[in-house]
Amino acid sequence: MVVAPDRPTGRIEITDLGVAFSRDDRRVEAVRRFTLMTTPGEFVALLGPSGCGKTTVLNAVAGFVQPTVGRVVVDGEPVREPGADRGVVFQQHSLFPWKTVLANVEFGLKMRGIGPTERSAQARSYLNLVGLAGFERAYPGELSGGMQQRVGIARVLVNRPRVMLMDEPFGAVDAQTRLAMQELLLGVWREVKTTVLFVTHDIDEAIFLADRVAVMTARPGQIRDLMPVKLPRPRPAEVITTPEFMALKARVLAQVREESGRAWVEPRP
Template sequence: MMTKTLPGQPAGNGQGRIDARNLTVQYPSPHGPVKAVDSFNLMVEPGEFVCLLGPSGCGKSTILNVIAGFLRASSGSVQLDGEPIVGAGQERGVVFQRYVLFPWLNVLQNVEYGLKVRGVDKKTRQEKAREYLQLVGLAGFERKYPKQLSGGMQQRVGIARVLVNQPKVMLMDEPFGALDSQTRYMMQELTLQVSRKDGTTILFVTHDLDEALLLGDRICVITAYPGRVKEIITNPIAGPRTPDIVSRPEFVDTRRRIYEMLRDEIRLSFDQEAQKLGVQKMAG
């Protein structure tokens, strides 16, 4: 059975272990079933920050959607703290690349929305919402509406809206991909800060190698379509990590190693796309 949360209680109450075993996802097509993910295996420990890294179209977002409960696996299993995931649940919060906010609600109302749905009283939910808006640097913006905020500010509202429910697991699907580089760096530091504060398990999809090495305790490199685990690499630089790690020899060596893995998979991905379009592979 899926984990239940009583009204007014935080969704996260410790733990947050994700266990994906032989996860396979396939979609129908005019030419028969097509596998997006094939025999994917990953264990994420409570409080761990794991990045999924791979070429475009390798199934990273598909894996995240199965763990979120938005998509059913074709075979295999995914469990949270030993219980099968059979649908969406408050113990898993999702941050998307697009800023999925309610445009008719102001910032405070957006952040407190999940607590309101769970029956938390107005005073308590507004106090919690203000606490997390303070954490993401948006104190004073409570009465603003999403259209009045920059992209980075909207994404911070989205993160606060997830965190206020104190989920066991936060699932992040390339959340900073649409941001400019300076805002992106700030959001990365914020994500590290909040992960340390609450000890939330984070599974983070990215195609950015440097981002994966800054954020992830481990980096799961995924093959070209269909997505399988190519290798899981433990970050040689222990947390807390800061952007200046890029100059450290361990960073440079690990980055080179992962890049060589990714290069082969990206080339394969290019070849697969060419075959779909009926284009012959160029010599060399």
């Protein structure tokens, strides 16, 4: 069943993170001196112009890329490799096409050696949570993009992760579906109480969802400003028309504009 953990977990500590790649024999610095702490159960949005390294930060927490310098620690344990305690929801096309919806959601439980009956029961309850009861036997290819993303969320949450890492998860769905998905995500998050690190370049989305919005600089990405969003929860969709929301949006927009301008003007290293 869907249960919130007794003790809240999911404290992410990113300290002085730097990540550099070599591409075509050139050194590309994606992230530099990036520091961010989250409290357990917090929803933090990473907002920035495209190519600013926000996905790289997420990948470092996921364990997909190793820090060149600095540390990434989750609940006191340094991140060394990917693991089910840090589930990732990708932008799109990350479900296993050869597995049914149910088998996709069961995957993490199967990897932990949980028996078929138990895993089916748990997976079904999380499918129910994301509003996809009745689609257990469908294949991902038969679902719409938004439905696929909901399966992706259920597939992560069934593992009761310390943190859920979301990399522009609604970037590829149409605008109307996106709004519904955001509301659904907030509803689900209220139930599971896991820490969420949410990468996006959509300002409305970041403010609507998050407890804090971290605006990143152009590459190499650093945190430019960390803004608390003091809008009350639960947030109805109409919250985006309130003066408080507008004021915050204006502030964020000004910063993002400036950073996008720099990303455009400055030659890439």
